[in-house]
Amino acid sequence: MIQAATTDRTAQLRFRPGRWIDGWDAEDAGQWESGGRAIAQRNLAWSVFAEFLGFVIWQLWSITVVMLPEAGFSLTSAQQFWLISVASLVGATLRFPYTFAVARFGGRNWTMISAALLLIPAIGLAIVVNFPDAPYAVLLVIAALGGLGGGNFASSMANITFFFPQREKGYALGLNAAGGNIGAAVAQFLVPIVVTLGAAATLRIELAGWIWVPLIVVAVWGAWRYMDNLSEAKSDTAGTAAALREPHLWIMALLYVGTFGSFIGFAGVFPKLIADVFPQFSTFHIGSAAVSLAFLGALVGSLARPYGGRLADRFGGAIVAVCAFAAMAAATVALILALPRGGFWAFLACFVALFCATGIGNGATYRMIPAIFAARGAATAGEVHSVGARRQGAAALGLISAIGAYGGFLVPQVLNLSQQSTGSYALAFWCFVGCYLALGLIAAAVYLVPRDALDRRIV
Incomplete structure (x- = not known):
C-alpha cells in the first residue's frame, strides 16, 4: 500500500508548456x-x-x-x-x-x-x-x-x-x-x-x-x-510576518551584518585600501598583464564559509560564531598595529585572516538560524500558533540575508568617514574591533546560556 501511494504521487508530476512542473x-x-x-x-x-x-x-x-x-x-x-x-x-x-x-x-x-x-x-x-x-x-x-x-x-x-x-x-x-x-x-x-x-x-x-x-x-x-x-x-507571507515579530530574527540579523556584512564590505573596499595604503603593491605585472592580490580576500572568505557551517554542525553555531567574532577582532587589531610599520605582506596576512574569520562566521551564523527557530518551536510546543517554527525559520533566512547585505554599504562608508575626518583608517578599524567584540558578547550571552525561550538549548 505504501509503495502504491508513492507511485501515485510520483505519477502526479506533470510538465506544462513554459517548463512549469505541477505536483512537485x-x-x-x-x-x-x-x-x-x-x-x-x-x-x-x-x-x-x-x-x-x-x-x-x-x-x-x-x-x-x-x-x-x-x-x-x-x-x-x-x-x-x-x-x-x-x-x-x-x-x-x-x-x-x-x-x-x-x-x-x-x-x-x-x-x-x-x-x-x-x-x-x-x-x-x-x-x-x-x-x-x-x-x-x-x-x-x-x-x-x-x-x-x-x-x-x-x-x-x-x-x-x-x-x-x-x-x-x-x-x-x-x-x-x-x-x-x-x-x-x-x-x-x-x-x-x-x-x-x-x-x-x-x-x-x-x-x-x-x-x-x-x-x-x-x-x-x-x-x-x-x-x-x-x-x-x-x-509564505504569513511565515514572513511571523518571523518579523520574532526578536531572534533581529538579533541574528545584527550578527549577520557583522559577519556577511564585513565580508562583502571589505571585499568591495579591499582593492582601494591596497591602492591607498600601498600603491606600489596595487598590481603586480606579469608580462603585459597586471594582477591584483585583492582577490585573495574574497576568495578566502568564500572558501571558508562552508567550513564555518561544518564546524557549526559539529560544535554548535553559537560557539563557532563567538570564536569567529573574537578572531575578527584579533585580526583587525593586528591590522591596526601593522599599518604604521608599513609592511604590505603583514597587512595582507592580517586581512586574509580577517576574511577567513568572516567566512567562518558567515557559515556559523547562517547555520544558527534554523536551529534557533527549531528551539523556539520546541519551547512553545504547548502553545497555539498559526505559523510553524520551520516556516518562520525559512522566511527568516531570506530576511536576514537581505539585512546583512547592508554591511556592504556600512563598511566602506565608515572607512570613508574615518579617512575624511582623521586622515587615516585607524579610527574605523578600532570601531570595527569594538563592534566585533560587542557582537561576540551578544552571541555568547543570548545563545551560549541555556534559556527557557530556546528550550534550554545551546544552538
Missing part, C-alpha cells in the same frame, strides 16, 4: 529518486552560474574604481567610496522584493529576467568608462545598477529551497551561496588581467564590462533551456 514534492522519496533529484540538480547548476555572475556584477566597481584615475577620471576619495558602496546599498534593498519574485514569476522565468538585467550595469560600465568627463551622477547611477546583481542571491536561494528535500537543503543552499560569493574574487582577479593584457600605454577598462556580456547571455539561455518553474513554489 521533494520530500516524496519515490518522486525524488525517480527523476526529481536530476531535475533539482540541473536547476541548481544553472542557478549557481547565474548567481555567480550576479556577484561578479555586484562587485565590479570595487576593482574598476581604482583604475579610473589612470583612465583620466578626476575623483575624490569620498566619491570613490560611494561608487564602491552604492551597489551594496541597492543590492541589499533589492533582496527583499527579489525573495518574493520567484513565487510571482516562477524560478526559471525570474532567473532569466534577473540574469538579463545584469546586462544593464555591465554594458553601462563598458560605455561610461570611455568618457572621463562624464558627470559623477552618471557614474553613481551606473554603479548603483550593479546592485541588480546583489538581489540575485535572495531569489536564487528562495528558488533552490523549493527544489530540495529538507535532508539535502543545507548542502544545496551552501553550494549555491558559495558559488555566488566566489564571483567577487573572480571579478577582482580577472578584470585587472583583461584590461591590461595587450594594452600598450592605456588601459582598456571598458573590457571590465564587456567580458561578462557573453556569459550573461549564456546564463539567460541556460535558464530558458534547462531550468523549471514549480507551481508549488508559493510566497
Whole structure:
C-alpha cells in the first residue's frame, strides 16, 4: 500500500508548456529518486552560474574604481567610496522584493529576467568608462545598477529551497551561496588581467564590462533551456510576518551584518585600501598583464564559509560564531598595529585572516538560524500558533540575508568617514574591533546560556 501511494504521487508530476512542473514534492522519496533529484540538480547548476555572475556584477566597481584615475577620471576619495558602496546599498534593498519574485514569476522565468538585467550595469560600465568627463551622477547611477546583481542571491536561494528535500537543503543552499560569493574574487582577479593584457600605454577598462556580456547571455539561455518553474513554489507571507515579530530574527540579523556584512564590505573596499595604503603593491605585472592580490580576500572568505557551517554542525553555531567574532577582532587589531610599520605582506596576512574569520562566521551564523527557530518551536510546543517554527525559520533566512547585505554599504562608508575626518583608517578599524567584540558578547550571552525561550538549548 505504501509503495502504491508513492507511485501515485510520483505519477502526479506533470510538465506544462513554459517548463512549469505541477505536483512537485521533494520530500516524496519515490518522486525524488525517480527523476526529481536530476531535475533539482540541473536547476541548481544553472542557478549557481547565474548567481555567480550576479556577484561578479555586484562587485565590479570595487576593482574598476581604482583604475579610473589612470583612465583620466578626476575623483575624490569620498566619491570613490560611494561608487564602491552604492551597489551594496541597492543590492541589499533589492533582496527583499527579489525573495518574493520567484513565487510571482516562477524560478526559471525570474532567473532569466534577473540574469538579463545584469546586462544593464555591465554594458553601462563598458560605455561610461570611455568618457572621463562624464558627470559623477552618471557614474553613481551606473554603479548603483550593479546592485541588480546583489538581489540575485535572495531569489536564487528562495528558488533552490523549493527544489530540495529538507535532508539535502543545507548542502544545496551552501553550494549555491558559495558559488555566488566566489564571483567577487573572480571579478577582482580577472578584470585587472583583461584590461591590461595587450594594452600598450592605456588601459582598456571598458573590457571590465564587456567580458561578462557573453556569459550573461549564456546564463539567460541556460535558464530558458534547462531550468523549471514549480507551481508549488508559493510566497509564505504569513511565515514572513511571523518571523518579523520574532526578536531572534533581529538579533541574528545584527550578527549577520557583522559577519556577511564585513565580508562583502571589505571585499568591495579591499582593492582601494591596497591602492591607498600601498600603491606600489596595487598590481603586480606579469608580462603585459597586471594582477591584483585583492582577490585573495574574497576568495578566502568564500572558501571558508562552508567550513564555518561544518564546524557549526559539529560544535554548535553559537560557539563557532563567538570564536569567529573574537578572531575578527584579533585580526583587525593586528591590522591596526601593522599599518604604521608599513609592511604590505603583514597587512595582507592580517586581512586574509580577517576574511577567513568572516567566512567562518558567515557559515556559523547562517547555520544558527534554523536551529534557533527549531528551539523556539520546541519551547512553545504547548502553545497555539498559526505559523510553524520551520516556516518562520525559512522566511527568516531570506530576511536576514537581505539585512546583512547592508554591511556592504556600512563598511566602506565608515572607512570613508574615518579617512575624511582623521586622515587615516585607524579610527574605523578600532570601531570595527569594538563592534566585533560587542557582537561576540551578544552571541555568547543570548545563545551560549541555556534559556527557557530556546528550550534550554545551546544552538
